[in-house]
Amino acid sequence: MRTIPGVRAVVVVDDGSTDGTATIAAREGAEVVRHPRNHGKADAMMSGLGRVSGLRRVGRLDEGTSVLFVDADLEASAQAVGALVGPVARGEADLTIATLPQQQGSAGGHGLVVGLARRGIEELTGWSPQQPLSGMRCLSPAAIQAATPFARGWGVEVGMTVDVLDAGLTILEVPCDLQHRVTGTDWRSQVHRAAQYRDVALALGVRRLRRRLGHD
Template sequence: MITSVIIPAYNESERIVDTINGINDLAEVDEIVVVDDGSSDNTAQVVKSIDIEKLKFYIQTKNYGKGKALEKGLEIMRKDADIVVFLDADVGKTSSEVIKIIRPVLDDECDVAIARFRPASKKGGMGFVKRLAKDSVYEMTGVELNSTISGQRAFKREVIDRFDFMPDGYGVEVGMTVDILKWGYRVNEYLVDMTHNETGRDLKGFIHRGKQYLHIKKIVKQKKKEWGD
């Protein structure tokens, strides 16, 4: 079984090396695809300097958003990949925990595995975004998941091939989750000891969460229209 890990990266020069190194030695990971989504820092230069045989790297000249970065990763990954993994660039050394969502898919416990993080170490005010995502998925599918906005996911290739394109913006995970459950695939969550760059309770953090909320609202409205809900 061939596993490809796709990492969309935007201004992650401080963490991307640790994120890549954390999964490089995993025997279950055959390919690492990093897509720089028009970073304004030196993420591209940092990744270019990494000498790893299983690493592929692509630079998008503009910041097109996470959905487009994932699409590009799917386009350039190995065509014979059996399992496709999405991994955020900011998880650093804890990226090795991704094995906890790869193995269940390898073992056919589920068709899609989602990483469930432990509660954040600092209050970030993310509650209303997570509630919107969780409640919206439950309302549309009848399935209760706690990590509907988690970016760490492992998919059987047949599932990912069902998508003609990735939803845009911060609603990408919620949109995909709705479709996958509607199609009847098995989705499980697995607790991981990952950490990422937590959003704080400052102005920048609240603006970010506001954007997330609006993007999720938009994608949910779109999915309700598509599925006739």
């Protein structure tokens, strides 16, 4: 991450892990935020943003800093997220979202969560994303303001997409050569998908309701 042009600081959120993540990240020069217990993805991202605000307050980052969110399971391919930075830095988009190539290993899903997310975003905004759950995203300051506070848990990406478009901002999907650990077919994976389905449905439901109340 440090070697991506334009990156001024790396913040690692250790969301209640029991391995050496925090120690290793700090040793490598990252700003580390540690959750003693697991809080889920959206809270981890909010904690990361909190640290970015802190770095701004002490003058380590500029006021107009953009933020690049990167999942923890990309290994060496993670560097490819650098492609998300340029369009935001040049003002061509307020939010860039990585699209991933075909992943190695068998994916065990039937596209239920992805379909729910895509259809929901399209119904609310008219835009149909290729990979609505992709979490590798670069946000301009305006997009950060529009997207926060985040929808809870696994609803964060869907909520962010709808909120950024609602604010009249622009989104661009950018192909990135990333490989992540795919969710499998065992029962743990299915429990994970059920949680994703619940959080995506909740994020969409809240936004449908807001729209209805806004129009009445």
